[in-house]
Amino acid sequence: MGQPNPVGVLDKAVAILHAVADEPATLAELVVRTGLPRATAHRLAVALEGHRLVRRTPEGSWAPGPALAELNRGTPDLGEIAVRHLVALRDATGESAQFYVRDGSSRVCVAAAERTSGLRDTVPVGARLPMTAGSAAHALLAFTPAEEVTRLLPAASFTARTLLDVRRRGWAHSVAEREPGVASLSAPVRDASGGVLGAVSISGPVERLGRRPGAEVVGAVLDAAAAISRAGR
Amino acid sequence: MGQPNPVGVLDKAVAILHAVADEPATLAELVVRTGLPRATAHRLAVALEGHRLVRRTPEGSWAPGPALAELNRGTPDLGEIAVRHLVALRDATGESAQFYVRDGSSRVCVAAAERTSGLRDTVPVGARLPMTAGSAAHALLAFTPAEEVTRLLPAASFTARTLLDVRRRGWAHSVAEREPGVASLSAPVRDASGGVLGAVSISGPVERLGRRPGAEVVGAVLDAAAAISRAGR
DNA sequence: ACTTGGCGTCTCACTGTGCGGGATGAGAGT
DNA sequence: ACTCTCATCCCGCACAGTGAGACGCCAAGT
Numbered sequence A, B: 001m002g003q004p005n006p007v008g009v010l011d012k013a014v015a016i017l018h019a020v021a022d023e024p025a026t027l028a029e030l031v032v033r034t035g036l037p038r039a040t041a042h043r044l045a046v047a048l049e050g051h052r053l054v055r056r057t058p059e060g061s062w063a064p065g066p067a068l069a070e071l072n073r074g075t076p077d078l079g080e081i082a083v084r085h086l087v088a089l090r091d092a093t094g095e096s097a098q099f100y101v102r103d104g105s106s107r108v109c110v111a112a113a114e115r116t117s118g119l120r121d122t123v124p125v126g127a128r129l130p131m132t133a134g135s136a137a138h139a140l141l142a143f144t145p146a147e148e149v150t151r152l153l154p155a156a157s158f159t160a161r162t163l164l165d166v167r168r169r170g171w172a173h174s175v176a177e178r179e180p181g182v183a184s185l186s187a188p189v190r191d192a193s194g195g196v197l198g199a200v201s202i203s204g205p206v207e208r209l210g211r212r213p214g215a216e217v218v219g220a221v222l223d224a225a226a227a228i229s230r231a232g233r
Numbered sequence C: 001a002c003t004t005g006g007c008g009t010c011t012c013a014c015t016g017t018g019c020g021g022g023a024t025g026a027g028a029g030t
Numbered sequence D: 001a002c003t004c005t006c007a008t009c010c011c012g013c014a015c016a017g018t019g020a021g022a023c024g025c026c027a028a029g030t
Helices: A008-021 A027-034 A038-050 A066-072 A078-093 A135-141 A146-155 A160-169 A215-231 B008-021 B027-034 B038-050 B066-072 B078-093 B135-141 B146-155 B160-169 B215-231
Strands: A054-056 A062-064 A096-103 A106-113 A128-130 A172-175 A182-190 A196-205 B054-056 B062-064 B096-103 B106-113 B128-130 B172-175 B182-190 B196-205
Touching: A008 A027, A008 A038, A008 A054, A008 A062, A008 B008, A008 B038, A008 B066, A027 A038, A038 A054, A038 B008, A066 B008, A066 B066, A066 B096, A078 A096, A078 A106, A078 A196, A078 A215, A096 A135, A096 B066, A106 A135, A128 A135, A135 A146, A135 A160, A135 A172, A135 A182, A135 A196, A146 A160, A160 A172, A182 A215, A196 A215, B008 B027, B008 B038, B008 B054, B008 B062, B027 B038, B038 B054, B078 B096, B078 B106, B078 B196, B078 B215, B096 B135, B106 B135, B128 B135, B135 B146, B135 B160, B135 B172, B135 B182, B135 B196, B146 B160, B182 B215, B196 B215
Parallel strands: none
Antiparallel strands: A054 A062, A096 A106, A096 A196, A106 A128, A172 A182, A182 A196, B054 B062, B096 B106, B096 B196, B106 B128, B172 B182, B182 B196
């Protein structure tokens, strides 16, 4: 039982959508990725196809369908919204800034503003990073339902206690978790119900950011997260 | 009964997603827009929220959720794919070219390449047009399940016969349907299962395009549609 | 040529899930 | 204090969804 308010058919259908999100899947692969019986996977995939939420590739695999883009069209792109706040954050702190969104067991950088000169951490837009390391992972997971977090913690370089601290403070900090010599500081961006939309981060060398971030830097990251949250509503 | 392979819970859940796609809705508005009983609408909306397919706005309304973007992230944006084919089509035909996707009872221009000089038809990217007029509407609807088409035909300036012709020929033509003095020519872009992803169009003054399009122009539109179809797989 | 195995599709008896009317509580307005 | 509207929740019951197994197709192996 993974969902707080389970509707079985919906839970299974969404499992199918996630199963094909990263890579198309044959029916057999879909069965493996979702754990559903073959008849059930087939029946629900065909129903999703009817709603254009999945489609079949020329090879006969299942893939995300055009209705996903249509359903989301009216929603402002958080990456686009985030950019100007990241530029302001970069200028305020002197470090590269990024905005991450969660994608299953990964996080994706959907917007970035790089420090323009000198030593800097670079995360290209589109980069996919793990949810098992880095302060952005902490920020993305801290307010996520416990069931989902429990699955990830065994492979993570942080603990439930780390996430408790993030919930208390409202921000996350890590040193050399994702990459040696790099420190980062992140804050979650949340919607009106507290749902996590993404995470704002700054990152740079430990020598500059320090092992414990200054209040001014923390404040700047929190301000950027709040601004993106307001703009995304 | 609207879907060929109905799964009731899924049908209702997707109705909710469509109900909030264009404009957030309070629960009361959701009930009106979907026709579902209040308890059902509430229960399924909460379940969708659990999956992050909907979210609540600060005002307490339901709106599209971040998982829609996540589920679609790996899918190439057809608009981006289409642009260079539209440029080639514009250059080949000397008319403005657009790519439309369907959005419920509307169509949206997601990519365009305008004729650079002289008299031209302009449809800005992002423009939302009705499905009741214009050759792009014909192209988008011709291969759509009959149930969906039947609902639109009473308000349309074309008939089921028009759509039959489109299915036979593979392209659609209209004169002064959406706008006086403008003719257009469109072809559907379909996926491997024949599902409609969008429609490629050219449009311009009747004086240039004529009341009956030339074979060369038709061929260029069909080629562009096929190229986008291949690129989107 | 024949056999075998894997895959996608379909059927249908069965049962567990989802339904939705109505109760409840909160908040706003009078 | 009272009324009204809205969102939330409960739970008995009917039927929608389940999934094992049959079927057809196709490709690979013998």
